[in-house]
Amino acid sequence: MDMKLSCWKITCFVVAIVAAVTSCPSASYAVDMVQEYSGAFSGDLVWQESVTMTADVLILKGATLTIRAGTQISVVPAEGTKIDPEYLSPLTELLVRGKLDIQGTPEKPVRFIIIETSETEEIAWAGITLDNAVESYIQRVELERADTAIRCVTSSPEIIEAKIANCRYGIVAQQQSHPKILGNILVDGEGGIFSLSGSNPYLKNNQIINHDEEAVFVDASSRPWLDRNTIKGNAIGLALYPRDLPYDLTAVTDNQENVRWLGRQGQADVK
Amino acid sequence: MAGSPGTGRRQMMRLWSLFLLLLVAPVSAIADEVLVYQGEQTIFEDTVWNGDILIDGILTVAAGVTLEIRPGSQIRFTRFDSNGDGIGEHEIFSQGIIRVIGTVDEPVLFTSAEAEPRPGDWGAINMMVSEEENLLENCIIEYAYRGFHAHYSQARLLNSTFRNNMRGAQFQESQVVIDGCRFLDNRNGMQFRDSKVTLRGSTISGSHWGLRCVYSDLKMSGCTIENNLVNGANIRDGKIEARGNRIVGNRRGLYLQRSEAQIVGNDLSANSEHGIFLEESTVEVVDNRLANNGRAGVRWLNSKGRFARNMIADNGVYGFINDGTTAVEARNNWWGSAKSTDIVAAIRDGSDRSGLGLVDSRYPLMQPLPFNLLSETP
Missing domain, CATH: 1.20.5 (Single alpha-helices involved in coiled-coils or other helix-helix interfaces)
Incomplete structure (x- = not known):
């Protein structure tokens, strides 16, 4: 019995x-078993070697996405513009509400590349959004043609030595986000690094070059720490609301306008 | 174990007691003010709820049937997420008519049954091909995937609060009137397509996207859309008449793509980037305040129409950016200054960047017109 x-x-x-x-x-998830990803994930996930984002990927609260060095992520752009986006963007997006750990190295960076079709537009995908994400690391990643390469909403990751090219926005820190943005290269986008709504990122040794608009934009409620960044070839180097923000002017050169103090729509040089 | 006459009687008594208990059970449940629906159930006849309801499954309201919910009722949904995508599946699915009639003092509450509720605990109040008018009046709807969700339906949402949902409201191919409602702290406030919508006196705040619509006809007046993290209101391939709204403190205020618009008497201020962004649209933008926006009051991209009698002042980088190749007529506006050099400085156009269209800012106003939010749609 x-x-x-x-x-x-x-x-x-x-x-x-x-x-x-x-x-x-x-x-x-067993590594290497599945190479195509879309949808929401509540468990830990590891990407390595070659991976395809066939549509939006959401990493839920409590879950971790680890991307190993040398991984190439092929992004399938959304067909046309989605009418009812599942998450935040009408474009294909990687949305992280848990933890993101991108482990690129100088020898083996992590690359996000676009799968091109005849209908693919210049801005081909949304980029990476961290929304109330926990302790995240983004190291040696290469991102291109995103609406916002890395958007931090109430999230404070370390973003180290990334290469960001041809994006509408490079890095946006908003809603009390305080990322460490160290040694990154941002080139040929519309805007570079934006600090919005009470965000205080630390920007050190970044190169922000050849943007059509502002290389660094700081709203009135944010206080980033600007430390030895190279800012050149942009329409506006530093666009700043705070009048008391220290910065190193020697590295803000050869922009159409190196510093613009904001608040009077260009009508007076108020300091 | 062999039976005995005494045992048989006891068994009969037990069965009889059980029968009586089953007979009385629904009544006692109602008397205890907790009516439980478990699994997949369907209401086939007109029903009134007045008290506490627990939905532990999917409850369908059949076509032709009315479910009326009286003031003070509380409807709770258990969390059941079969595929781990963070979205609960227990919900109400109606092909009939839903009439929720709360009062200011006794609103009807739709919420999660969980001790630690979170957005997406339960599915939605779904309406599918419900062409008789549905009503949600004085409700509080929270912790759903979609607070209100409809296809091919008609509904009025009155004086209700949608908060802490993944989406406050989402609907398609529907006619919806929303009056005096509050969409607070939802992941996305409201999104709809192929719909005809009247939105009056309502607030949408604390979302990623405030309002987003496609292929729709929207009349919006007296609303406040504030503190949303992407766009306050985004209208794509649609038609909008916006009067007397406050669209403030968002990342971008009002963003129109390939749409027809009348934007009259609105406050489009203090947004982190642009007050209004017009892309390939046909517009009439008059009597608005566009002030204190972080990057520019107006970003104009290959749109056409009338832009007059607006107040464009104290924006961050520029007052007006023309990023398109077409010229813009922007006469009779207040540019924050009457000095011609200041007006030129406030505008970025083809005179600053080759290939872009010019902005005609002649005949500027010498002082701002008194600004008043229009209170009602004329």
Whole structure:
């Protein structure tokens, strides 16, 4: 009797485990088993080698996306402009509400590339958004043609030595985000790094070059720390509301306008 | 174990007691003010709820049937997320008519049954092909995936609060009147397509996107759209008449893409980037205040129409940016200064960047017109 009961309990236990694993696709993922991703993920996820984002990817609160050095992520642009975006953007997006750990190295950067079709527009995908994400690291990643390469909303990741090219916005810190933005190269976009709504990022040793609009934009409620950044070839180097923000003017050169104090729509040089 | 006459009687008594209990159970549930719907159930006849309801499954209201919900009722949904995507699946699905009649003092509450509720705990109040007019009046709807969701339906949402949902409201191919509602701290406030919408005296705040619509006809008046993290209001391939709204403190205020618009008497101020962004649209933009926006009051991209009698002052980088190749007529506006050099400085156009169209800012106003939000749609 006891033996039967034990067998029955073991069988139930095994069935429950199998059912749990098979019914909860986000519980765990074996590396290399799946190379195409879309949808929401509540378990830890590891990307390596070659991966395709066929549509939006959402990393839920409590989950971690780790991207190993040398991974190439092919992004499939959304067909046309989505009418009912599932998450935040009508474009294909990587949205992280958990943790993001991009582990690129100088020898093996992580690359996001666009899968081109005849309908692909210049801005081809949304980019990476961290929305109330926890402790995240973005190292040695290469991003191009995103609406916003990296957008931080109430998130404070470390963004280290990324290469960001041809994006509408490079890095946006908003809603009390305080990322460390260190040694990145941002080139040929519309705008470079934006600090909005009470955000205080630390910008050190970045190169922000050849943007059609502002290289660095700081609204009245934000106080970034600007430390030895090279800012050149932009329409406006520093566009600043705060009048008391220290910066190193020697590295803000050769912009159409090196510093613009904001608030009078260009009508007076108020300091 | 063999039976006995005494055992048989006891069994009969038990069965009889069980029968009586089952007979009385629904009544006692109502008397205890907790009516429970479990699994997939359908209401096939007109029903009135007045009290506490627990929905532990998917409840369907059949076509032709009316579900009326009385003041003070509280409807709770259990969390059930079968595929781990963070979206609960327990919900109400109506092909009939839903009439929720709360009062100011006794609103009707739709919420999560969880001890620690979060957005997306339950699905939605869904309406599918519900062409009789549905009503949600004096409700509080919270922690849903979509607070209100409709296809091919008609509804009035009155004096209700939609808060902490993934989407406050989402609908398609529907006619919806929204009056005096509050969409607060939803991930996205409201999105709809192929719909005809009247939005009056309502607030949308604290979302990523405030209002987003496509292929729709929107009349919006007396609303406040503020503190949204992307765009306050985004109208694509649609038609909008906006009068007397405050669209303030968003990242971008009002963003129109390939749309027809009358934008009259609105306050489009203090947005982090642009007060109004017009892309390939046909517009009439008059009597608005466009002030204290972070980057520019107006960003104009290959649009056409009338831009007059607006106040454009104290914006961040520029007052007006023409990023398109077409010329813009922007006469009779107040530019924050009457000095011609100041007006030129406030405008970036083809005179600053080759290939762009010019902005005709002649006949500027010498002082700002008194600004008043229009209170009602004329």
